Amino acid sequence: MTELIRKVCLLGSFAVGKTSLCQRFVNNVFEHDYKSTVGVNIVTKQLSVNAQKIKLVIWDMAGELANPDGLKSYLMGCQGCVLVADGTRAETLSTVDELHSHLQLQNPDIKTVCLINKADLESHWETPPEWLMKRRELGWIVQRSSALTGSGVEAGFAELAVKMLGHK
Amino acid sequence: MADLDQLRKLLLEKERSRLEAIEDQLGDRERRTAELSEILPDSIDRLKQDQRLQNSLDQPLTRGIQTIISRNPKAFAGMFYPVLGPAIRRAVAEALKGLLENINRTMEYGFSIRSWRWRIESWRTGVPFNQIVLKHTLAYSVDEVFLIQRHSGHLIARVAREPTAVLDKDAMAALLTAIQHFIQESFDYDDDHPVRSIEVSEQTLWIIPGVEAVLVAVIQGTVGREARQLLQEQLELLHLQHEQALQDIDLSRSRQQEIEHTLRNCLLRKELAEASKNSLKTMLIRLAVLVVILLGVVGWLAWRWWSLDSIRDQLTAGLDQQPGWIVLDDSLGRNQVQIRALRDPYAISTAELLAQHNIDSRYVNFEVQAYQSLDPALTLQRLSDAIGVEQQYLQLQAPDSLDPGLTESTLLTVSRPVKRSAWLDLISLSRTFGIQIDNAPNLDIGYLMRILAVPDEVQLYWRGDVLVVEGKVDPDWRDRLPGRLVEFGIDAIVDDLSASTYEHRVSLFRQRWGDYLLGFSSDDSLTWEGETSLRSFINEASLIRLESPSGRIPYKVILSGLTDGEFDAQVNISLRMARAQFIRQQLLESGFAQDGVEIEPVITHLEENNIRAVRITLESTDSGSDES
Numbered sequence: 100m101t102e103l104i105r106k107v108c109l110l111g112s113f114a115v116g117k118t119s120l121c122q123r124f125v126n127n128v129f130e131h132d133y134k135s136t137v138g139v140n141i142v143t144k145q146l147s148v149n150a151q152k153i154k155l156v157i158w159d160m161a162g163e164l165a166n167p168d169g170l171k172s173y174l175m176g177c178q179g180c181v182l183v184a185d186g187t188r189a190e191t192l193s194t195v196d197e198l199h200s201h202l203q204l205q206n207p208d209i210k211t212v213c214l215i216n217k218a219d220l221e222s223h224w225e226t227p228p229e230w231l232m233k234r235r236e237l238g239w240i241v242q243r244s245s246a247l248t249g250s251g252v253e254a255g256f257a258e259l260a261v262k263m264l265g266h267k
Numbered sequence: 268m269a270d271l272d273q274l275r276k277l278l279l280e281k282e283r284s285r286l287e288a289i290e291d292q293l294g295d296r297e298r299r300t301a302e303l304s305e306i307l308p309d310s311i312d313r314l315k316q317d318q319r320l321q322n323s324l325d326q327p328l329t330r331g332i333q334t335i336i337s338r339n340p341k342a343f344a345g346m347f348y349p350v351l352g353p354a355i356r357r358a359v360a361e362a363l364k365g366l367l368e369n370i371n372r373t374m375e376y377g378f379s380i381r382s383w384r385w386r387i388e389s390w391r392t393g394v395p396f397n398q399i400v401l402k403h404t405l406a407y408s409v410d411e412v413f414l415i416q417r418h419s420g421h422l423i424a425r426v427a428r429e430p431t432a433v434l435d436k437d438a439m440a441a442l443l444t445a446i447q448h449f450i451q452e453s454f455d456y457d458d459d460h461p462v463r464s465i466e467v468s469e470q471t472l473w474i475i476p477g478v479e480a481v482l483v484a485v486i487q488g489t490v491g492r493e494a495r496q497l498l499q500e501q502l503e504l505l506h507l508q509h510e511q512a513l514q515d516i517d518l519s520r521s522r523q524q525e526i527e528h529t530l531r532n533c534l535l536r537k538e539l540a541e542a543s544k545n546s547l548k549t550m551l552i553r554l555a556v557l558v559v560i561l562l563g564v565v566g567w568l569a570w571r572w573w574s575l576d577s578i579r580d581q582l583t584a585g586l587d588q589q590p591g592w593i594v595l596d597d598s599l600g601r602n603q604v605q606i607r608a609l610r611d612p613y614a615i616s617t618a619e620l621l622a623q624h625n626i627d628s629r630y631v632n633f634e635v636q637a638y639q640s641l642d643p644a645l646t647l648q649r650l651s652d653a654i655g656v657e658q659q660y661l662q663l664q665a666p667d668s669l670d671p672g673l674t675e676s677t678l679l680t681v682s683r684p685v686k687r688s689a690w691l692d693l694i695s696l697s698r699t700f701g702i703q704i705d706n707a708p709n710l711d712i713g714y715l716m717r718i719l720a721v722p723d724e725v726q727l728y729w730r731g732d733v734l735v736v737e738g739k740v741d742p743d744w745r746d747r748l749p750g751r752l753v754e755f756g757i758d759a760i761v762d763d764l765s766a767s768t769y770e771h772r773v774s775l776f777r778q779r780w781g782d783y784l785l786g787f788s789s790d791d792s793l794t795w796e797g798e799t800s801l802r803s804f805i806n807e808a809s810l811i812r813l814e815s816p817s818g819r820i821p822y823k824v825i826l827s828g829l830t831d832g833e834f835d836a837q838v839n840i841s842l843r844m845a846r847a848q849f850i851r852q853q854l855l856e857s858g859f860a861q862d863g864v865e866i867e868p869v870i871t872h873l874e875e876n877n878i879r880a881v882r883i884t885l886e887s888t889d890s891g892s893d894e895s
Binding site for chain 2: 101103104105106138139141142143154156158169172173175176177178
């Protein structure tokens with residue numbers, strides 16, 4: 100069966116853990132040193148979803164590109180986005196909201212998954228449960244994830260792959 | 268009939284009403300237009316895959332556009348202006364880049380031997396020179412080509428000349444697209460200013476943008492602009508053939524293969540054919556050049572050796588002929604002839620020797636040690652310098668004519684009187700050289716007193732070169748004494764202590780030399796007597812100078828040249844002047860002061876003819892006591 104290729108963009112504020120999620124998903128590693136991404140980091144990952152091979156070309160975008168004006172050219176031809184927020188920083192949730200609205204305006208066909216990262220830092224958690232509930236009610240796929248432990252990472256990307264293939 | 272109409276009305280009233288409504292609808296043009304405008308977009312959408320619609324619209328649309336342009340060209344120019352401007356600028360920029368590359372390449376190869384070969388080829392074939400340069404210099408290979416969706420970065424297809432180990436072609440395609448986006452975003456460039464090339468190590472990535480897809484060519488080597496043109500054409504062909512497919516993200520395998528087939532045309536390659544074809548020829552030419560160079564070097568070395576050997580032969584032969592030179596060893600050095608020899612200081616110098624033979628001193632290295640030659644000529648020169656007697660008065664006679672050197676029987680003859688010290692030196696040197704002096708006088712005082720018949724009350728003794736006479740002396744005997752000594756070959760100063768005071772001696776000097784003639788012979792040299800008298804005059808003046816408080820004689824010497832009547836007056840004037848000058852020179856050399864000797868103006872003595880001589884007169888320099 101032909102392998103399908105899909106472009107996925109990883110979006111979110113500074114230091115929410117986009118690159119760490121990427122590394123965990125692609126290489127199953129976590130680096131404790133924080134290195135800010137300049138421009139775009141591109142990696143690929145092959146998955147099999149319901150016997151369909153799919154190759155995700157993941158564009159790990161730098162935090163400074165998380166504004167709508169800077170994203171336009173990068174999002175062209177994009178089929179899926181992972182919106183990442185830092186669960187310990189409530190202000191990053193609003194960025195996710197803005198990005199989601201922008202994506203809906205630019206291309207309503209883009210599939211999205213929202214990962215609230217750093218779930219391992221429970222004591223610092225600032226994400227209101229009602230925020231999660233409200234987004235789920237609106238049909239978002241919102242999951243807690245931890246790049247450190249790996250929980251919710253592969254599942255999030257798999258959910259996005261399923262949505263992009265239109266199996267759900 | 269009425270019933271029938273009634274019946275028809277009852278049965279068909281509904282259809283009739285609908286028919287009338289349809290007729291109204293068809294008859295109402297405005298309404299029909301409105302309805303058509305509603306359904307037309309859907310109809311076109313449905314038929315856009317249908318070639319028939321395109322064919323039908325083709326001609327009317329073309330004619331319509333032509334009509335509009337002919338009617339209102341300005342409006343069309345205004346519409347196309349935003350598109351045409353950038354397109355023209357881009358085309359001009361491309362042409363200029365190509366031109367600059369050609370110029371650079373032409374300059375680079377402009378003045379080499381190879382370039383002249385290419386110029387001949389250009390002249391022979393009629394192809395412009397820059398194209399010939401390009402033909403010979405470009406060598407490249409498009410090793411790999413990616414076709415990437417322009418905006419999404421999806422890889423549509425990839426072909427490579429060799430199976431290469433690209434780790435992740437999809438990631439690479441995305442990355443190339445991301446780089447484009449990143450640069451355009453960072454520098455605020457629009458789509459009209461795409462990234463055109465990336466250079467990595469020895470590879471160049473050409474990025475050629477199309478409307479839907481970007482072609483990326485991985486190139487090795489130096490590639491010209493015409494290759495870009497070829498790639499551009501292939502990209503346009505792909506757009507023409509697969510426009511829809513280039514927009515899809517899920518291509519069928521068959522469609523992908525079709526695209527790859529076209530893409531393979533982009534794997535261009537150009538080799539320097541000349542290099543391989545002519546390698547053997549080039550090698551032979553290089554070999555020949557090497558052989559010629561080697562022959563040249565060997566020839567030069569041989570010529571050099573021959574030249575140095577000739578110089579050596581010339582020098583050694585020349586030195587054999589030179590008195591005072593003994594060659595101990597000769598050899599050829601790297602760039603010089605080495606001569607090791609003994610040389611008498613009186614022998615010819617190395618510089619004179621080389622000049623005689625026209626040899627450059629750079630080619631000869633002399634290692635010379637001094638020695639004393641027994642060559643007669645050099646010995647005479649040495650004796651002459653040692654005793655201060657001109658060589659013409661010295662003669663060496665070898666009894667055995669076969670032996671030119673000095674032997675114990677060689678006789679030295681001195682043909683003029685010399686001072687006592689010179690005789691003593693000669694006697695000493697003769698012992699050194701092992702020769703005999705033919706006419707050495709006996710300088711012993713006892714002998715002299717006996718031979719000169721010196722009265723008993725008179726004492727003689729030598730004070731250096733001065734013969735001192737002490738005691739009461741007959742003035743006539745005293746005056747004859749220098750002449751007697753000269754007869755024995757002794758040039759001596761006689762110091763007569765009998766003249767007890769300096770003033771008395773000065774008086775005697777003036778008395779004797781106050782008006783004296785020095786005779787000249789017919790060959791215009793001093794006669795024997797003249798020469799003897801001159802020597803006595805000089806010696807006596809020397810004695811007075813020794814005692815004088817001022818270190819000078821108290822007289823100025825006035826010289827007058829005299830001639831006989833043999834020549835005319837003009838010649839005689841010259842002769843008188845020359846004779847006086849000669850005597851003056853002798854006096855100056857013997858210690859007289861410059862202002863102590865004057866020459867009488869010749870013209871005043873023309874009347875005193877018939878004698879070849881120089882008259883000496885003395886003029887007192889002591890004011891108030893001039894007795895002359």
